[in-house]
Amino acid sequence: MSPADADKSDKNGIEYFHIPDFTLAGGTTLKDVKIAYRSFNPTAPRTVLIPTCMGGRVNSMLNFTSGALRDYHVVVVAMIGNGESTSASNDPHFPSDYSLRYEDCVRAQFQLVTAHLHLSELEAVIGFSMGGQQAYYWAVMHGTGPQPFVRNVVVICGSAKTSGHNYAFIEGPISALETSSDYARGRYREMGVKPVQGLRAFGRAYAAWLTSAEWFRQELWTQFGARSLKEWLYPAEGEAPFEDWDAEDLLVLARMWQSGDVGSLVPAGDYRTALETVTARVLVMPSLTDQYFDAHDGEEEVKHLKKGVFAPIPTIWGHVAGGGANETDTKWVDGKIEEFLSGQ
């Protein structure tokens, strides 16, 4: 679910970096892969990269440019598959076997940062949710050794390895969409149909997970303008979360999310071993009430990080606390990032 209220179709300031040939971890070689991104404050000396989250677009992400990152060059980048960068919805050669992996996203982002933006280091990679998982992949792929390419990593409501519980949760929305009549087992495109009912069901199977029991107890859906819980679950036509997404893009991202495990990057195959190689500083910032990116997993992760800091968000907003859903938590997160980046 997109964290901010920004217009998701806003193409303002978006640029595209093209990679002529790009081989995905699954084996497919794609021609002319495009990576959508936006640069803020490009003349600042230090650069921070922010990859998108599930349901996120370049211009809907929190970018902290009026807070903690006001003095940084901030690059918000669309992960492969999100519909802005190369994706199932815009490249007919995109693999249909859901084999996109986080390491593909990070390899393409590394090319953007080095070959295109000509940077020799990143001050930080900051990500929320699936963006947080990409940040962990950055840490293991480019945050090691005495002079790590990325010096600081901030993981907001993410994890180094997708837990079984998290995997099982996202299988619910996946099942609702895949089984829906208008998704038509993936034939919706050739039939010229937008699977609106399937996309709306995907959103409803997601809804109770986003926040927390206490959030529902306080009926905080009113803060999104809903007059009743039913209205929140069944918004007006065109206004449901994910309703403007391509179904196949959502499924590609959801399957990548399920496969998340930085352990796959090291011979031992264990995420803890992988984290132990990281020399970058890492701020691990789960939400105390997150129902699927469990804060306990973050506590375990910092035990295996050389320079890990654990700072859970004290909130009843669950997962979305880290994505800009309310001003209080956003300020808290912004403050922690500022403190972390200035404390080197």
Next chain:
Amino acid sequence: MSPADADKSDKNGIEYFHIPDFTLAGGTTLKDVKIAYRSFNPTAPRTVLIPTCMGGRVNSMLNFTSGALRDYHVVVVAMIGNGESTSASNDPHFPSDYSLRYEDCVRAQFQLVTAHLHLSELEAVIGFSMGGQQAYYWAVMHGTGPQPFVRNVVVICGSAKTSGHNYAFIEGPISALETSSDYARGRYREMGVKPVQGLRAFGRAYAAWLTSAEWFRQELWTQFGARSLKEWLYPAEGEAPFEDWDAEDLLVLARMWQSGDVGSLVPAGDYRTALETVTARVLVMPSLTDQYFDAHDGEEEVKHLKKGVFAPIPTIWGHVAGGGANETDTKWVDGKIEEFLSGQ
């Protein structure tokens, strides 16, 4: 999800009580309503009633007859709608507007107990999950005054009012089933189709909610014979939870569950006011890790009960801890019931 491993099609010992005319809260009058039940140890002087839960059948419920209730006459009764008592699947006149309510179930069960079994009191009503919600309706409808008809009520992983979070959770499985292609907007029956894909998607959208994050961390799906999480989410054909259910029966029950609120039984319309009228002793036994019947709601409930006892189950098995999913919790629950019933 059915708590026990019993064969759900087991009709052993099931009897039927017939009500010639029965008007539901929604206004429909049904002819020849049948209530399925089973009596254990019928000559014992004191009787305990156990209504079924979501996904439960008379012979799949925990009945405690070899433990806490060994010296009681135990009557396990199928709630209206479950496929054994009068339901959408076996009565063509059953209302199609999902207007079945818990008070209908309890009114029919009261007739069974008084007009058919000729009892003038119940020692206890004990229920798990939706059965626990029925037990709360029993408490408010027949557990008041100086000599309440039901003397003791045990609510295991239930609640007096369905919380917003709980409501939103069950909307996920509902959406997966209702949107599925083989459910065909309810036309599956006239098409002669069993909506297997929709029913299996219903089960998958339910799966991550049943237990807890820690349960998944310990990979306890192995205790159900699954060799991987994927195998647990995608069991063999015919073996998925709810796959043997009628789709419309599931939807009728899920909508009744969402509407659960004993406040609807009193003029004030508030569940707390309703609980304050209860003179029966009530054992409130949520699971500490239940993701949808939140233990905090149970804590709040006992504040409004004259004779309420709060005894949360210390477990990582989440909701299903109260339904017989593992021996340790079942023993703990059984022990608490024995202690509670002997402590009068």
